[in-house]
Amino acid sequence: xxxxxxxxxxxxxxxxxxxxxxxxxxxxxxxxxxxxxxxxxxxxxxxxxxxxxxxxxxxxxxxxxxxxxxxxxxxxxxxxxxxxxxxxxxxxxxxxxxxxxxxxxxxxxxxxxxxxxxxxxxxxxxxxxxxxxxxxxxxxxxxxxxxxxxxxxxxxxxxxxxxxxxxxxxxxxxxxxxxxxxxxxxxxxxxxxxxxxxxxxxxxxxxxxxxxxxxxxxxxxxxxxxxxxxxxxxxxxxxxxxxxxxxxxxxxxxxxxxxxxxxxxxxxxxxxxxxxxxxxxxxxxxxxxxxxxxxxxxxxxxxxxxxxxxxxxxxxxxxxxxxxxxxxxxxxxxxxxxxxxxxxxxxxxxxxxxxxxxxxxxxxxxxxxxxxxxxxxxxxxxxxxxxxxxxxxxxxxxxxxxxxxxxxxxxxxxxxxxxxxxxxxxxxxxxxxxxxxxxxxxxxxxxxxxxxxxxxxxxxxxxxxxxxxxxxxxxxxxxxxxxxxxxxxxxxxxxxxxxxxxxxxxxxxxxxxxxxxxxxxxxxxxxxxxxxxxxxxxxxxxxxxxxxxxxxxxxxxxxxxxxxxxxxxxxxxxxxxxxxxxxxxxxxxxxxxxxxxxxxxxxxxxxxxxxxxxxxxxxxxxxxxxxxxxxxxx
Amino acid sequence: xxxxxxxxxxxxxxxxxxxxxxxxxxxxxxxxxxxxxxxxxxxxxxxxxxxxxxxxxxxxxxxxxxxxxxxxxxxxxxxxxxxxxxxxxxxxxxxxxxxxxxxxxxxxxxxxxxxxxxxxxxxxxxxxxxxxxxxxxxxxxxxxxxxxxxxxxxxxxxxxxxxxxxxxxxxxxxxxxxxxxxxxxxxxxxxxxxxxxxxxxxxxxxxxxxxxxxxxxxxxxxxxxxxxxxxxxxxxxxxxxxxxxxxxxxxxxxxxxxxxxxxxxxxxxxxxxxxxxxxxxxxxxx
Numbered sequence: 047x048x049x050x051x052x053x054x055x056x057x058x059x060x061x062x063x064x065x066x067x068x069x070x071x072x073x074x075x076x077x078x079x080x081x082x083x084x085x086x087x088x089x090x091x092x093x094x095x096x097x098x099x100x101x102x103x104x105x106x107x108x109x110x111x112x113x114x115x116x117x118x119x120x121x122x123x124x125x126x127x128x129x130x131x132x133x134x135x136x137x138x139x140x141x142x143x144x145x146x147x148x149x150x151x152x153x154x155x156x157x158x159x160x161x162x163x164x165x166x167x168x169x170x171x172x173x174x175x176x177x178x179x180x181x182x183x184x185x186x187x188x189x190x191x192x193x194x195x196x197x198x199x200x201x202x203x204x205x206x207x208x209x210x211x212x213x214x215x216x217x218x219x220x221x222x223x224x225x226x227x228x229x230x231x232x233x234x235x236x237x238x239x240x241x242x243x244x245x246x247x248x249x250x251x252x253x254x255x256x257x258x259x260x261x262x263x264x265x266x267x268x269x270x271x272x273x274x275x276x277x278x279x280x281x282x283x284x285x286x287x288x289x290x291x292x293x294x295x296x297x298x299x300x301x302x303x304x305x306x307x308x309x310x311x312x313x314x315x316x317x318x319x320x321x322x323x324x325x326x327x328x329x330x331x332x333x334x335x336x337x338x339x340x341x342x343x344x345x346x347x348x349x350x351x352x353x354x355x356x357x358x359x360x361x362x363x364x365x366x367x368x369x370x371x372x373x374x375x376x377x378x379x380x381x382x383x384x385x386x387x388x389x390x391x392x393x394x395x396x397x398x399x400x401x402x403x404x405x406x407x408x409x410x411x412x413x414x415x416x417x418x419x420x421x422x423x424x425x426x427x428x429x430x431x432x433x434x435x436x437x438x439x440x441x442x443x444x445x446x447x448x449x450x451x452x453x454x455x456x457x458x459x460x461x462x463x464x465x466x467x468x469x470x471x472x473x474x475x476x477x478x479x480x481x482x483x484x485x486x487x488x489x490x491x492x493x494x495x496x497x498x499x500x501x502x503x504x505x506x507x508x509x510x511x512x513x514x515x516x517x518x519x520x521x522x523x524x525x526x527x528x529x530x531x532x533x534x535x536x537x538x539x540x541x542x543x544x545x546x547x548x549x550x551x552x553x554x555x556x557x558x559x560x561x562x563x564x565x566x567x568x569x570x571x572x573x574x575x576x577x578x579x580x581x582x583x584x585x586x587x588x589x590x591x592x593x594x595x596x597x598x599x600x601x602x603x604x605x606x607x608x609x610x611x612x613x614x615x616x617x618x619x620x621x622x623x624x625x626x627x628x629x630x631x632x633x634x635x636x637x638x639x640x641x642x643x644x645x646x647x648x649x650x651x652x653x654x655x656x657x658x659x660x661x662x663x664x665x666x667x668x669x670x671x672x673x674x675x676x677x678x679x680x
Numbered sequence: 681x682x683x684x685x686x687x688x689x690x691x692x693x694x695x696x697x698x699x700x701x702x703x704x705x706x707x708x709x710x711x712x713x714x715x716x717x718x719x720x721x722x723x724x725x726x727x728x729x730x731x732x733x734x735x736x737x738x739x740x741x742x743x744x745x746x747x748x749x750x751x752x753x754x755x756x757x758x759x760x761x762x763x764x765x766x767x768x769x770x771x772x773x774x775x776x777x778x779x780x781x782x783x784x785x786x787x788x789x790x791x792x793x794x795x796x797x798x799x800x801x802x803x804x805x806x807x808x809x810x811x812x813x814x815x816x817x818x819x820x821x822x823x824x825x826x827x828x829x830x831x832x833x834x835x836x837x838x839x840x841x842x843x844x845x846x847x848x849x850x851x852x853x854x855x856x857x858x859x860x861x862x863x864x865x866x867x868x869x870x871x872x873x874x875x876x877x878x879x880x881x882x883x884x885x886x887x888x889x890x891x892x893x894x895x896x897x898x899x900x901x902x903x904x905x906x907x908x909x910x911x912x913x914x915x916x917x918x919x920x921x922x923x924x925x926x927x928x929x930x931x932x933x934x935x936x937x938x939x940x941x942x943x944x945x946x947x948x949x950x951x952x953x954x955x956x957x958x959x960x961x962x963x964x965x966x
Binding site (some may be wrong): 049050052070117130131132133134135136139140146436458462479483484607608609610611612613614615616618620621622623628630645648649651652654655656657658663 | 843
């Protein structure tokens, strides 16, 4: 292919930003000065095109340094990567964090999603806009959920430069957010991660013993593997696990220290995995009955709860086409979902270890960790953890001297909820527009770069650690992020079977509870008298009477209208029609709303039935439950 | 001697279509299986021999065991599948999809759509007069191709034809997202300032007429486009030695459009600027 890059030239800054990521260009084919030698050969084929997956990091590099992506900068990046400029433009315009038109270097993203709206985001936005009006260095952007729901209302400052600076203000006041936006470096430090995990705080306050190290640690030798025939006849008593296997280290270990992680039981699971071998690791996971959580906020695709995830992983592991890939999708978090952020910030090495184990089990030499661009602290800590692990031989060519090779690449998303969908995240990593594709073929058959790929969320991966240290029958729990009208919002770890009411009581639900949204934007509303049901989702938002319910439903509809990728008709236009109808009836009820409620039902049913991916299929859930359960327009 | 590759022999799969057992070769889509069995499904964004876009969602069918409906154009037949093509659910989804489409874009040049709207009883006007529409002026930035965003279904078939599944020019892409997404070149530049080589292949695959050749657009604007009166002749392009097949659309003894048969073994439906647009000399009487 003979690409045309146009005549626009990058500025020196733009060129430096791209070249810092990709290294200096090797020849005039990649944008260097032309020499006579360059004319004696041409560059093309796979060697030139194989770096397409660096397009998204390249766009990030430009956006971080300059604040927006100019025509010359895009052309330079495209020349470096042999990507058609039209396609790169299509990718850049998909993501909410990028801009292809000039804008101030500082962007203040103010969350206007459900939890933050209930906590007064509208007033915050108005205050900020009036305070920063006329300041040509800062622009205020009304953003979808920033994943800081436990500290609503939230604002995130991103100031372009070398390096780009970020500052989180949550809970944000006008004063604090203005300070962060004008001087991100002097903004106060974020509160520690354990503040978002109330149980971790309880543990320290009550003086409960820190989670005991598993018994293997003292000897430094892994436990002998149980013999397979015995497993079915007599299950050996598993070693006692801490009461919160997933949150055990959050707030206890120093998230920057690999030694501290190891001192708290880190890397025992990997040692055990090496003793067991890949097939036996998969057997342990299958035997445990672990099911994928999907993404807590994105329960799309075929029901992930129906089949044990281990079977899918085993299917991927046995595919003959190599290499296999592992993708940890921490990029999908809609309103109310912030579990991934807390886990990555509080216990980053655990995710590195869990990814190493699963990659070992499925035969993947390369893993991608896809996290949200709105979570700079999580990205920083994960990057540091990966670097430390690599330096200490826990990632790389010869992990723990066992000859196993695995490395993790961290990829930042740039503001697209649809990347929570498992095929969309693969497209995003590959450097294409993150539009979901129809399944089958599933990613385990044909995934990243066309290879068998295991896509898993953070919680599912972390579940593997207690399974390996405690055996398939180990204590099982799940994580729930609670926000909204509760005294102690945050991530809770609960035994399976816990009811919604118990969780709300534990989080200190405030009086005047009006409704509970279970499952995030794609979830359903529950009445306060219906909370005695087992919890099936990892996202819970409680609402009191301060925000009228029709406004909340409208906000959910706006969210889906903004986040629809636009690929299929039912979702692209259906979400618009849904929002229009909700806007018409926002102040109406009864017979005045009946026609539009009926229309909503018909459009919603078609979205659920005919949409291409889980985003469209679930875009009507909250509205439907609001109408039917809460009787919002009744 | 020419050796024709027969490919790997394909198994025949047994499945059920609307309760009737049918056999379909491995690898065929449900849409092909339906059409082979004499059941036609509405399908707008499906262009023969191209990767299915799976975007219009008109061809949705019910597959036993699948929670959501399944787009027949992209789902391959599997042994033992139980497929229902005409149920209350599929009819409902098709009706709503037609209403959503017709309420947001101009479908006046979309072949077949009026019949489907009538068949499924779609009423696009019920979303009210203030329902958001894509009202955009036609983009006329060159003498050969006209782009009308207000008619675009955003199936992306033109992007595929321009890119890796056709010309390998990569001038077009979908940009933006959601309702505001559109097909265009980088930074919404005019086509003349892009990689476009004016082959016009995008026009041939456009299911709604959002892309058209200038001659057709001008006649339509003047109200003199008369498709039933046109004579259609297939011939071979005389510009070079490749031998691409051309289909000439002639109205009032003048060539008003040139297309290429998609099943042509030479060009597979692709042409170049000369084949598609270089025909004025034929009409030169001097």
